[in-house]
Amino acid sequence: MLIKLILIISIFFCFEINAQDIDNKTFNKINTYIEDVQNKANIPAISIGVIKGDSLIYKKIYSKDKTITPDTLFYIGSLTKSFTALAIMQLVDDGKINLDDSIKKYLPWFKIKDMKSVDNITIRTLLNQTSGFSTYEGLKNFDDWDSSDFALEKTVRALENVSLETKPSTTFHYSNINYQILGLVIEKVTKLSYNQYMKENIFDKLDMKDSLASINNIDKANIAQGHRLWFGQAVESNFPFSRVLLPAGYIISNVEDMSKYLIAQLNEGSYKKEQKILPSILKQIQTPSATIFKDKIYYGFGWFIDTSDEVYLNHLGSTPGYTSAMIIYPKESLGVIVLTNATSFTLGSKDLNSIAGGIVDIIKNKEVKSNEIDIISISAYIFFIALIIIQLYFLYRLIKKFKTISTYKVIISIVLDVLIMILLFLIVPRLYDLTFSGFLMFVPDIGYLMLSSIIISFFGLIGKNIVLMKIYNKTLERNI
Incomplete structure (x- = not known):
């Protein structure tokens, strides 16, 4: 029991430095704030330090992984x-x-x-x-x-x-x-x-x-x-x-x-x-x-x-x-x-x-502004998931009704696929000043939704061109 108590005290002093210029109320507010942010944003580990004058007056690691300490790099x-x-x-x-x-x-x-x-x-x-x-x-x-x-x-x-x-x-x-x-x-x-x-x-x-x-x-x-x-x-x-x-x-x-x-x-x-x-x-x-x-x-x-x-x-x-x-x-x-x-x-x-x-x-005893719900990110998720569902639905329709589909509809669909590929592969990443590979690295969730949409459009293009060729061949046969 004594050994456990010593270990607990050692861990406490390893993880925190007494805040000389910060009162207990402020100290507790910082802890509560960081814990709230960590839980809200699902951040595995947060390491913080506060400096006043020529001293590190407070440091702490917030982590569920016990192997991570304030000395972790x-x-x-x-x-x-x-x-x-x-x-x-x-x-x-x-x-x-x-x-x-x-x-x-x-x-x-x-x-x-x-x-x-x-x-x-x-x-x-x-x-x-x-x-x-x-x-x-x-x-x-x-x-x-x-x-x-x-x-x-x-x-x-x-x-x-x-x-x-x-x-x-x-x-x-x-x-x-x-x-x-x-x-x-x-x-x-x-x-x-x-x-x-x-x-x-x-x-x-x-x-x-x-x-x-x-x-x-x-x-x-x-x-x-x-x-x-x-x-x-x-x-x-x-x-x-x-x-x-x-x-x-x-x-x-x-x-x-x-x-x-x-x-x-x-x-x-x-x-x-x-x-x-x-x-x-x-x-x-x-x-x-x-x-x-x-x-x-x-x-x-x-x-x-x-x-x-x-x-x-x-x-x-x-x-x-x-x-x-x-x-x-x-x-x-x-x-x-x-x-x-x-x-x-x-x-x-x-x-x-x-x-x-x-x-x-x-x-500084100022009110900490709470970050609002990220409507832009959530809207982007909904948009790209909906886009993928719509693409799959129309691809399914094409496969099911390719014998009766009109040339006009196939051409419009091909144009839309090309536009989707250009938009998602070139334009959207550029808005973030990133290449597409960089986008996948830094924005992986939306990036891979976009990649899925591009792949669907790509295979859709192949399928639609095959349909066009069949329509063209049938037209030639009729004319002959």
Whole structure:
């Protein structure tokens, strides 16, 4: 009995840190809020940390899987971009990189389709996402699992076939391409791998002992099992580590380590009373550099900056199976980190993406807005299921009455099948800035309903063309 009691107490202190600046009422509200979100959205595990000043004052893991602890690792997704930006700015401070140099100075072979604009793509335009590369192009290689040392350079070299969406320095386009290029610049300038540079110059400096940018020599059992939400239900998801997207979204970390990173961000680069990052570097990173919504939302270097009310910096991250978020309020020296092992663009997505903001609202004694029922996702489910049923019904009618069906009706049906295939295979994924394969990866429930509809249309086309041929042959026989 005594051993059990000791184990319970040990687990309690492993999972929670006494919240020095948060009273018990607030503490309980955070717990209730996270538990409600977890149950509502069916999120397998949520790991959170709250930072105040130079301390992690509260951390907790919410998980039914007892093997997941606050030390368990998660993919942090696009939170990686701020690390890449920090590395670049360290090299700028060392005099190895100039923000306004053309990318060709560091990658002389670099090409894009419109070479007239290539000299205007600078390190700065890559950092603040105004290079002109589109969001769509940046999401194209999410299904490229090349893990070779040459994978990143291969991807950047392939940009010779890519056109810019807009001229450099004119418009903000959030694109993974920008940070893939920056990751390669880090490797070329330092002669180190991205992982090695991060370890030696950021992770080790901030005592982020569990964080890494590689899965070599790591116990994969210590990485939380990823999940994708299908119709609001968590389904295990197993995708490889992406060397191709590493500098844009594949650092692996946990709440403890990420809290150390946010402490440095909130304290002008200081951690444990020691200067780990120069204040001048963080000032540039956290300063608005590109306008997203005038007088409201900007992009710095690897951070979104909201100035609409009180100034705060934030970023969301999403890779197949994982969603993350970090927020810092510099003036209040407040930070929140959230790591989860689920991802969704349909049911549950609003809850996943609003957890960090909800925690901040509770701490600030604001009302936490409850996410309404996701009518759009539910309507999409109903629409595509109804479409499949209608397609099957008319296909059945065609098979049953093909001898008497008119040529006109068959042709109309063929046209509709072609339109459905074009709409679902090309147009709908493009609305999400995704390819069809990317859509299946990030929006699997609706994606596979769409795939089912496309398959029905495809076989329907074959069947209807056979019917047309038979009608044509019969017409020829009559004329003869």
